[in-house]
Amino acid sequence: xxxxxxxxxxxxxxxxxxxxxxxxxxxxxxxxxxxxxxxxxxxxxxxxxxxxxxxxxxxxxxxxxxxxxxxxxxxxxxxxxxxxxxxxxxxxxxxxxxxxxxxxxxxxxxxxxxxxxxxxxxxxxxxxxxxxxxxxxxxxxxxxxxxxxxxxxxxxxxxxxxxxxxxxxxxxxxxxxxxxxxxxxxxxxxxxxxxxxxxxxxxxxxxxxxxxxxxxxxxxxxxxxxxxxxxxxxxxxxxxxxxxxxxxxxxxxxxxxxxxxxxxxxxxxxxxxxxxxxxxxxxxxxxxxxxxxxxxxxxxxxxxxxxx
Amino acid sequence: xxxxxxxxxxxxxxxxxxxxxxxxxxxxxxxxxxxxxxxxxxxxxxxxxxxxxxxxxxxxxxxxxxxxxxxxxxxxxxxxxxxxxxxxxxxxxxxxxxxxxxxxxxxxxxxxxxxxxxxxxxxxxxxxxxxxxxxxxxxxxxxxxxxxxxxxxxxxxxxxxxxxxxxxxxxxxxxxxxxxxxxxxxxxxxxxxxxxxxxxxxxxxxxxxxxxxxxxxxxxxxxxxxxxxxxxxxxxxxxxxxxxxxxxxxxxxxxxxxxxxxxxxxxxxxxxxxxxxxxxxxxxxxxxxxxxxxxxxxxxxxxxxx
Numbered sequence: 001x002x003x004x005x006x007x008x009x010x011x012x013x014x015x016x017x018x019x020x021x022x023x024x025x026x027x028x029x030x031x032x033x034x035x036x037x038x039x040x041x042x043x044x045x046x047x048x049x050x051x052x053x054x055x056x057x058x059x060x061x062x063x064x065x066x067x068x069x070x071x072x073x074x075x076x077x078x079x080x081x082x083x084x085x086x087x088x089x090x091x092x093x094x095x096x097x098x099x100x101x102x103x104x105x106x107x108x109x110x111x112x113x114x115x116x117x118x119x120x121x122x123x124x125x126x127x128x129x130x131x132x133x134x135x136x137x138x139x140x141x142x143x144x145x146x147x148x149x150x151x152x153x154x155x156x157x158x159x160x161x162x163x164x165x166x167x168x169x170x171x172x173x174x175x176x177x178x179x180x181x182x183x184x185x186x187x188x189x190x191x192x193x194x195x196x197x198x199x200x201x202x203x204x205x206x207x208x209x210x211x212x213x214x215x216x217x218x219x220x221x222x223x224x225x226x227x228x229x230x231x232x233x234x235x236x237x238x239x240x241x242x243x244x245x246x247x248x249x250x251x252x253x254x255x256x257x258x259x260x261x262x263x264x265x266x267x268x269x270x271x272x273x274x275x276x277x278x279x280x281x282x283x284x285x286x287x288x289x290x291x292x293x294x295x296x297x298x299x300x301x302x303x304x305x306x307x308x
Numbered sequence: 309x310x311x312x313x314x315x316x317x318x319x320x321x322x323x324x325x326x327x328x329x330x331x332x333x334x335x336x337x338x339x340x341x342x343x344x345x346x347x348x349x350x351x352x353x354x355x356x357x358x359x360x361x362x363x364x365x366x367x368x369x370x371x372x373x374x375x376x377x378x379x380x381x382x383x384x385x386x387x388x389x390x391x392x393x394x395x396x397x398x399x400x401x402x403x404x405x406x407x408x409x410x411x412x413x414x415x416x417x418x419x420x421x422x423x424x425x426x427x428x429x430x431x432x433x434x435x436x437x438x439x440x441x442x443x444x445x446x447x448x449x450x451x452x453x454x455x456x457x458x459x460x461x462x463x464x465x466x467x468x469x470x471x472x473x474x475x476x477x478x479x480x481x482x483x484x485x486x487x488x489x490x491x492x493x494x495x496x497x498x499x500x501x502x503x504x505x506x507x508x509x510x511x512x513x514x515x516x517x518x519x520x521x522x523x524x525x526x527x528x529x530x531x532x533x534x535x536x537x538x539x540x541x542x543x544x545x546x547x548x549x550x551x552x553x554x555x556x557x558x559x560x561x562x563x564x565x566x567x568x569x570x571x572x573x574x575x576x577x578x579x580x581x582x583x584x585x586x587x588x589x590x591x592x593x594x595x596x597x598x599x600x601x602x603x604x605x606x607x608x609x610x611x612x613x614x
Binding site: 022025026029032033034036037038040041042043044045046047050058059063064104107108109111112114115116118119120121127129130131132133134135136137138140141142143144145146147148149164165167168169170173174198199200203228229230231234235246247249250253254259260262272275276279282283284286287289290291294297298299301302 | 319320321322323325326328329330332333335336337338339340341343344347397400401403404411412413414415416417418419420421422423424425426428429430431432433434438439440441442443473477478481482484485486489504505506520526527530531533534536537540541544545546548557560561564565570573574576577580581584585587588589591592598
């Protein structure tokens with residue numbers, strides 16, 4: 001114990017919190033942080049492990065025990081018996097629809113953001129505020145009117161209804177606007193104009209080559225926002241062969257006795273591990289995206305509000 | 309006229325580049341809204357003469373008060389639970405940065421990949437004592453059969469739990485990110501003044517991230533009001549009838565697709581849109597969430613070339 005009187009020093013060195021508080025307090029803080037991490041991971045762990053086991057093993061063995069790799073293969077093969085292997089079509093639909101959405105949404109949003117940041121067109125403010133309003137309203141809010149619209153243009157039960165609606169990407173347009181206006185100084189456009197660049201060349205030669213990080217961000221958010229989407233396809237698509245994986249999963253709940261005791265026994269070998277595998281196909285791609293793109297998530301969601 | 313022509317010439321390519329997004333925004337943002345208004349006065353079984361009564365008819369629907377009770381009950385749990393836990397978690401993560409923090413954050417984001425249909429599946433399993441990964445916890449509470457849990461009266465809690473887990477991780481990371489925007493000088497000055505970690509969190513950090521908290525609250529509120537997928541999947545696939553017309557959006561869906569009452573369904577959509585719209589306007593105009601640059605593009609720039 002030192003008896004010297006410590007006077008505050010004009011220093012930027014980190015000052016540690018008082019020792020007593022840090023010990024007891026930090027123990028509880030850490031304990032809670034770890035506890036929450038465990039309960040965060042368990043459901044996903046269960047899901048991934050469930051499809052490695054057989055149906056009886058699922059009830060008899062430890063819920064978090066691993067079955068075998070063969071288990072995954074069995075579950076996948078059993079899923080093929082459902083409706084002549086329609087699961088393959090659902091996987092394909094999910095991949096194709098999402099690829100189309102990600103491409104259209106990313107391109108349109110990036111162009112829109114560029115135009116708002118670089119042009120002097122009229123109604124820019126109105127345009128930006130409508131984009132923000134659309135961004136803050138939950139997408140499900142407009143589902144019924146959107147169905148009426150799609151019905152009028154005869155696109156109900158056509159994948160394009162889901163692709164086009166989901167490609168409206170106001171968050172992406174806003175993100176692009178912030179990105180372009182913070183990374184590219186207006187003087188650069190001005191001098192390029194003086195050098196004879198057209199507006200299109202301003203995008204293709206200046207903005208686009210500098211858009212790598214932005215396009216990654218846009219594609220990431222477009223993918224995680226749409227891959228597991230249920231409501232929009234649920235309302236718009238009703239033929240089994242047009243289903244996406246999430247819709248297909250709901251359909252499996254409904255039409256097999258695996259988790260719906262109301263359905264009598266069927267000859268199709270769809271049990272809990274098969275259903276869990278369908279769940280894995282939806283959840284794991286998103287999880288991987290999240291894990292590799294943590295920084296993107298934070299940067300994107302806070303864009304425009306944190307001044308650097 | 310010459311000026312207008314010059315404006316058009318100069319901006320033609322810009323407008324062409326904006327067009328694809330603008331087309332989507334108008335077609336799937338504005339047009340459905342206008343169509344919903346025109347749909348409301350249409351004739352239907354419940355509104356045989358048509359007209360704007362559709363609004364009062366839908367509110368007087370026998371299922372409406374129940375939906376109000378369910379959704380408000382659900383939101384009374386979901387919104388504060390998410391708000392408080394997310395903030396607490398983000399503040400705790402920010403107390404000390406160790407090499408473990410990164411792994412903790414990774415763990416927190418995992419449940420965000422379990423949403424919609426997968427979330428229903430996973431929670432069905434968690435609450436099913438025969439296969440549950442938390443068998444012992446269920447046993448501790450004396451739960452031996454899933455029917456003890458899956459009852460209509462418990463749904464507000466179960467659905468609040470499901471939605472909390474599918475959204476919390478996202479927000480913990482975002483609020484953690486917002487905490488990183490606080491300048492280290494402020495934090496150090498407070499520490500030098502003798503602030504404890506707790507005081508620092510509550511008195512310094514929390515007020516400084518206020519606008520992000522408001523932003524989150526508005527989005528949670530707007531999203532909660534539109535709850536649909538979880539109760540709909542439960543009632544239509546696993547536990548038939550447990551949550552029929554449980555939420556507003558489910559009622560709207562039933563009106564449209566079961567009774568063919570698109571007028572009533574549109575009226576309900578419009579009623580539900582109002583609070584979301586209000587929330588959006590509050591965030592845009594009453595907080596500086598979207599930075600002055602974003603909203604306050606100088607008005608004169610709009611007139612510059614005209």
